[in-house]
Amino acid sequence: MRKLIVALVVLSVVHLALLFIEPAGATRIATGDGVDVGIVFDVGGRGDKSFNDGAFLGAERAMKELGARVRFIEPGEGSDREAGLRLLAAEGMDLVIGVGFIFSDDLTLLAKEYPGVKFAGVDYAVAMDANGKPVPPPDNLAALKFREEEGSFLVGALAALVGNSKKLGFVGGMDFPLIHKFEMGYRAGVQAVCPDCTVIAQYAGVTPDAFKNPGRGQELGLSQYQQGVNVIFHASGSTGLGVFEAARRLGKLAIGVDADQYAEAPGFILTSMVKGVDEAVFGAIRQVQDGTFRGGIFELGLKERGVNYIDDANNASLITGAARERVEALRAEIIAGRITVPSTK
C-alpha cells in the first residue's frame, strides 16, 4: 500500500511535468487560403490501396493545388461515422466527405440537418422508397457513384483480345449487386469482341469477409487457369491478391481493380480497372471552391474519366497495338452512347 502511494505520487509528478512540455511546432495549424474540407474514412479504411487511399490522394492534391485545409477522421465503430461527420459539420467545414457506401444514411441525415454545409458521398448508395423509386439526396449532398461496368467492359474486351483463349475468368468478392456491375460489364466487353467466348465467373462468398480471403482467391484462380483461362479479372479486395499469386505460379495474367495493382505481381498484371476516387474527391473540393458545387446523383463513367484502365510503361508490352486500337474504339462508342453497358444480372 505504502509502495503504491509512493508510485502514485511519483507518477503524478512525472505526468504533470510532461504536461508542460511544449514541443516546437506543436498543433500544426493547417495553412492555405482554400476551403475547409473534412473527410471521414471507412472503418479501417486507410491503407486499403483502394477508394479510401484514393480519397486521401485526391484531398492531398487539393491541399497542394487549391490550398484546401483538409481534416481527416478515422472512425472506430458504427456510431463513429455519424459522430465524425457531425463533428466536422458542426465545426462549419465547407465540405464534408464520407468515403464508402456505408455512409449513405448518415450523410443523408446530416445533410438535412446542416443545410449550410456541403456534403459528398463516395460510392453513395441511393435509397429506394416503398415503390422502388430512388429517393433523391438533399440539395447540398453530392452522391458520387461510379459506372464500374464501363471500365469493366473495356478490360473485358482487352482480356478477350490478348488472352489467346476462348475462356475468360472473373473472380468476385461478395456476391451482391455492387460487384455484379463488374461482372456484367466484363462479360459484355468480352462478348463485344469475341461472341463465342465464355466467361467463368465465381464469387469468393456471400459475406463481406469474401473481400479479404486471399486463400480462397488463389483457389478460385488456380482452378480457373487450369480450366484453360488465360486472363482473370478480379473485383474482390484483398482476395484478389490470391488470384495474383495463382497467376504468378502458373505464368498467367490477371487484371487488377480500383487502383493500379501492377506492383502486386509485376509482369503478371495485364492491366487494372481503376476508379477515379481521387479525381472525384478533388473535383468536389474544386467545385466548392469555385462555387459550382451542386447536389444530386453523379454517375462517373468513362466520359467523366471516373473509371479507366491502366495502359502505361509497365504493361505496354502486354497490350498489342491492334488490341489497344480496338479497345479505344469501344471507349469512343460508349462515350458517344452507341453502346450501353449492362450493370445488373
Add this chain to the structure above:
Amino acid sequence: MSHPEVSAPARDPWVQRLMEPLLPPLTALLIAAVVGDLLILSFGQSPREVYRLLVDGTWGNAYGFGQVLYKATTLACTGLAVALGIRAGMFNIGAEGQLALGGFAAALVGLGLPAGTPAVLAIPLCVLAAGAGGSLAATVPGALKARYGASEVIVTIMMNFIVAALLNWLVATKVNVAESLHTPEIHAGAVPRLAEVFPAFHGSAANFTILVAIGLAVLVWWFLFRTRAGYELRAVGLQPDAAEYGGVNVGRTWWRTLLLSGALAGLGGINYVLGYKQYYEEGFAAGAGYLGIAVALVGRNHPAGVLVASLLFATLSQGALAVNALVPKQMLDVLTAVVIIAVATAVPEVQRLLRSLRGRQA
C-alpha cells in the same frame, strides 16, 4: 488523466477500505497517462493541448457527453457480462459475439412485430430477445464447460467467429437492404433518444436504453451480494473445489453464469438497435465485446466499478475522434491498450485468475 489528491497513509479503516480497491487502478491510469504524454510528444504535439481537446470533445459539451453516455451504455453491458463471469472464475471472451447476436435478435423481433405495436409491449419484447440472443451464443460454451470442463476461453472465442459468420450471411442474404450492410428498420420497439427529453443532447446517439444498463448493474450487484445463488457463484469463483465440498453444484453454477453473462452482453445490443439506428448493422459495435473485458478488469468486477470504467473507456473512444486532427486514432488505441495492461497487472483479481489458469493447465 486526473490528478487525485494523495493523502498520507491512512490509519482510518474507512479511508483504508476505500483506498485499497482504488489505488491499483488509479496507479494504472496514471501509468497510462504518462505513456500517453510520451506518445503525444512523439507525434510532436503538446500533451496539454491534446488532453484539452479530448476533454472538450467529450465531457466539455452536451453532445460529446451524450456520445460518451451512448458508448458507455454498450460497454457497461459487456463489462457486466465479463465481470459476472470472472466472479465465477471464468473468462467470457465471447461478449463480442453475444452482443452481436443480442442486437440481431432485438432487430428480428422489432421487424417481426406489426407496426404500431404499443411501446410498452414492443420494447420489453425486443429487450428480452436481445438477452435471449446473447444467452443463445453462450449456450454452447456453457454446456461444454459444465459437462466436459472445456475451457470457456477457447470455446467463447470460437463462438465469436461462428456468430460473426452466421450473422454476416443472414444480413447479406436474408434480411438485407440493397447496397447496405444492415437490416430494414424495425417496425416497433424503438427507444427514444435522450435528446427528446433533454434537447441539449441533440444529435448525440444517447438514448433511454442507458436506464437498462444502469438497472442491470443494480441487478447484478443485488444478485452477487444479496442472493444465495450469487454467493455460490462467488464461492465457485474463489475456489471451485471448496465450493463443491460445501455443497455447491459447480458445473451448474458455471453453466448458469455463462448464460446470464451472455444475456448481459446481448442486452448491450439494444443500445444501437433500439435506441440509435433502429436496425441491426454488420459490426455495429465492433470491439465493444472485447473492450468489455477491460471494462470489467478496470472496474474490478464490481458493478459500480464497471459503470465507472465504461465511462472511462467511452471517453477514450469518443475522445479519439476529437483529437484525430492532432494525433492518429491508433494513438488512443495504444493508450487504451496501456490502460488494460497496466490495470491487468495491478489488480489482484487478475493476478489470481492468471494463477488459476496456470494451475488448470498443470
